[in-house]
Amino acid sequence: MKKSPIAVHWFRRDLRLHDNTAFAHATQSDWPVLPIFIFDPNILQRLEDRTDGRVTFIHDTLNAMHQALQAQGSGIRFFYSTPAEAWEQLMEEFEVKEVFFNRDYEPYARQRDGQLYEIWKEKGVVLKTYKDHVVFEKSEVVKDDGKPYTVYTPYSRKWKLRLKEVGLPEPLAYRAAGLSPMEKSVIIPLSEMQFERSTLEIPSSEVPQQIIQHYHETRDIPSMAGTTRWSVHLRFGTISIREAVRLGMAWNEKWLNELIWRDFYQMILFHFPHSVDHAFKPQYDAIEWRKDEGDFKKWCEGKTGYPIVDAGMRELNATGFMHNRVRMVVASFLTKHLLLDWRWGERYFAAKLLDFDLASNVGGWQWAAGSGCDAAPYFRIFNPYNQTEKFDPQHHYIRRWVPEINTQDYPAPMIDHATARDRCLRVYKEGLGRG
Ligand SMILES: Cc1cc2nc3c(=O)[nH]c(=O)nc-3n(C[C@H](O)[C@H](O)[C@H](O)COP(=O)(O)OP(=O)(O)OC[C@H]3O[C@@H](n4cnc5c(N)ncnc54)[C@H](O)[C@@H]3O)c2cc1C
Numbered sequence: 553m554k555k556s557p558i559a560v561h562w563f564r565r566d567l568r569l570h571d572n573t574a575f576a577h578a579t580q581s582d583w584p585v586l587p588i589f590i591f592d593p594n595i596l597q598r599l600e601d602r603t604d605g606r607v608t609f610i611h612d613t614l615n616a617m618h619q620a621l622q623a624q625g626s627g628i629r630f631f632y633s634t635p636a637e638a639w640e641q642l643m644e645e646f647e648v649k650e651v652f653f654n655r656d657y658e659p660y661a662r663q664r665d666g667q668l669y670e671i672w673k674e675k676g677v678v679l680k681t682y683k684d685h686v687v688f689e690k691s692e693v694v695k696d697d698g699k700p701y702t703v704y705t706p707y708s709r710k711w712k713l714r715l716k717e718v719g720l721p722e723p724l725a726y727r728a729a730g731l732s733p734m735e736k737s738v739i740i741p742l743s744e745m746q747f748e749r750s751t752l753e754i755p756s757s758e759v760p761q762q763i764i765q766h767y768h769e770t771r772d773i774p775s776m777a778g779t780t781r782w783s784v785h786l787r788f789g790t791i792s793i794r795e796a797v798r799l800g801m802a803w804n805e806k807w808l809n810e811l812i813w814r815d816f817y818q819m820i821l822f823h824f825p826h827s828v829d830h831a832f833k834p835q836y837d838a839i840e841w842r843k844d845e846g847d848f849k850k851w852c853e854g855k856t857g858y859p860i861v862d863a864g865m866r867e868l869n870a871t872g873f874m875h876n877r878v879r880m881v882v883a884s885f886l887t888k889h890l891l892l893d894w895r896w897g898e899r900y901f902a903a904k905l906l907d908f909d910l911a912s913n914v915g916g917w918q919w920a921a922g923s924g925c926d927a928a929p930y931f932r933i934f935n936p937y938n939q940t941e942k943f944d945p946q947h948h949y950i951r952r953w954v955p956e957i958n959t960q961d962y963p964a965p966m967i968d969h970a971t972a973r974d975r976c977l978r979v980y981k982e983g984l985g986r987g
Pocket of ligand 1: 771779780781782783784786787810811813814817874875876877879880883901905907908909910912913914916917920
C-alpha cells in the first residue's frame, strides 16, 4: 500500500499552539502536518518520584492541546518509546517528507537529535529546525572577536543592543487547514507509563501585570508574591519567551534582565557543555568537598538549624518551588558552610524543582559555589542571619515553613557560622592552590 506523504511537527519543550515558531512554520508546509509527542523512557525512567509534578503538568498540557486540535479535526499522535523507535514506526507508516522542531540546547537533546539526523538523512527527510526557546541563541550575541561572553553584564548590554537592531518577531499563528486529519483518540494514560497524578499546584500562567510592574521593589522578599512564578511555563514552553520579553520591555527592565540571565545560561550551556558536571573554572574541581551524607540529609530535609535555609528546603520539598533569594542562600550554605559538592545540591534541585532547567540550575549552583562563569567570588560567603535580617526581618517566610522555630523541637545550628566561614576559606584556598 502506498504510504501517505506528511510533514511532522515534533513537540518537545514548546508545549503551546500559539506563537510556536516551528509549529507555525510546519502548518505552512506543502504536506499535511502530523503533530507528535514522544514520552521518552530515557527521561521518564530516571525520575525517582512516581508522582512527579512535571510529568502531570506535561500530560495535562498536552491533553489540552490534543483536545484543542481534535476540535479542529486533527490532534497529536503520542508515543511512549525511545525517540529512535518512535521515528522508525512513523516512517514505516508514512512517507515523512519534512520534520519540524524547535531547537533544544541541552547535551542529551543534542545527542538524541544528532543520532536522528542520520536516520532522517538516509530516508531523504528534509529537516527544518527553529529558534524558539530563547530570544538569542548560540552565537547570536558574542564578543566583538566572535567568542562567547562568559560575564553577564556585557552580554546583557549586547543582547539589548541586538534586540534594538532586529526587534522581536511578531507572534505566529498556526494554520489549522495545514494539519493532518486524525480520528478521535486519547492521550496515553499516566498509569501506562507507571506514573500517578501529582497534587502539586502549578503556578498560574495569567499575566501578573502588577507583579512585573513592581518587581524591582518586591523581587527579593520571599514572603511576598513578588515574582511571577513563570519559570515552569518558560521551562516547558507553555508561555512564549517572546511574549515575556515584550512585557519586560514594556513594564520593567529589572524583570527583563532576569529573562536575559535565562538566555545567558542557555548560551553558556551550548558553548560549555562540560559545565554540567565539571566546574566552569577548572581549578575549582580541586576543592576537596566533604562526603558527609548525614549532613546532606539534614540540608535536604530542612533540619540544619538555620531557619532561612530550613524554610527554603521545606518550601521546595512541599511545593516544588523555592524563591530565588532563598535558592541563593541554601546553595551557598550547602557549598560553603557544609563544604558539600555543588553537584549534590544541583541533583537534589533537579529532582524536586518543577521549573528544573539544566542550564539555569547548573548556572545557579556554580554561581553559588564560586566555580561558575561570572560567579560570586569564593570568599563572599552569605551570612544566613544577615540575609534573614535583610529579606525576612519579621520572619513571615520563616514562620510559614518552620513553625517550631523558638521551641525545643527546633535543632541547634549544625555548625556555627564563624567556624564554617573559616573552614570554607581554608579549604577553598587549599583547593585553588592545587588546581
Ligand atoms: C541555585 C539556583 C538554582 C536555580 N535553578 C533554576 C532552575 O532549575 N530553573 C529555573 O528556571 N531557574 C533556576 N534558578 C533561577 C531562579 O531562581 C528562578 O528562575 C526563579 O526563582 C523562578 O521564579 P520566577 O518564575 O518567579 O522568576 P521571576 O523572578 O519572575 O523571573 C522571571 C523569569 O526569569 C528567569 N530567571 C529569573 N532569575 C533567573 C536566574 N537567576 N537565572 C536564569 N533565569 C532566571 C526565569 O525563567 C523566571 O521565570 C536557580 C537559581 C539558583 C540560585
